[in-house]
Amino acid sequence: MTKSEGSSAAAAFPHLSALGNVMEGPVRVQRRSRQQVRAEAVEILQRMGLGDRADAYAGQLPGGQRQRVAVARAVVMTPLFLSFDEPTSALDPELVGEVLRVMSDLARDGITMLVVTHEITFVRQVADRIVFMADAGIVEEVTVEQVMGAPREPRTRQLLQRVLA
Template identity: 55%
Template sequence: MILSVQGVRKVFGSQVVLSSLDLDVDEHQVVALIGASGSGKSTLLRCVNLLEEIDDGMIWLDGSHITDPRVNPDKVRQRIGIVFQSYNLFPHMTVLENVILAPVRVHGRSSKEATDAAREWLTRVGLGDKADAYPDRLSGGQQQRVAIVRALINSPRLLLLDEVTSALDPELVGEVLSMIRDLKGEGMTMVLATHEMGFARQVADRVCFLDGGKVLEQGPPEQVFGDPREPRTRQFLSRIIEAGRL
């Protein structure tokens, strides 16, 4: 098991966003988090990457307790990549400079080592000829693929994807989803929060429906989407179907 989230609680003011949430992710597994806005999907990913401090519970990565206050978050983030819906690329830097910034400045890799790895990844995702381009010369789909490469540059054990297609024009969504599908084929362990239900059904090994800050229901895609057990899951999916998104 790569990731184990045990009884995690997160509160913002008087709002309980995560409530005694449990989640386990095995190696090479793709877990899709679905649920209404505000159900805790993004907060969970931010807690796993130590961008948010949890109020209770524990998170383990490869058997190490990463939410122990004595743990260095930067060391943990070398092993966890995260990609957000906004690309967050620096506009004054080239694609290559964006990708190697954190490995060199934060993680202490040599410029040559980081550059070689970045060029290899960019080539693998069809952006080898864009290394010296600036972000404003790229399409949204290309920028998001660069953001994913930036998360992959340190060969993470776990990749977190937070609604990575929600800011894209519909015609650009496919190229990003294709990249994620390729990563699954290569054995990358991923947890993705998504509103792309059809994609979750195709690519996920397990689907987790979050509601009220907890994993209310989980199982194989064919079970969760085809025969949900919980009334709240059925209600959520019926609205998705009515909106033509499944």
């Protein structure tokens, strides 16, 4: 994958350590030196709150930590954007918080993200723009302030009422 293609935070490789997961792409795909990549991978794992888990196999980590390893694996490739499809689905509330914290940190670092989520509180805190979709089409595309203050479309209002109730 090249820098211009973006990246997706898919599930971590269970047979590799957290560090091995993060190093795999830059070493194999970008042909970067293992030594340089290792230092960068260790730093990214520390930023993700996983510095002490670098040698643990991803398959043995709890769900939220596995998700953070996958995000670290994507971030180390220096993509132009990251895409997330329901990154907190099937996680318990504590793990949801861990993953959302990492994503919030990425947003503060200026990383552009495309996030498909039902986590409206997170969206309200982090998003610049919201696109509501239904039936394979865009219902409304607005700023966070516009949609939270006064959505134009009835379908958007109904969704927000259900989710925020």
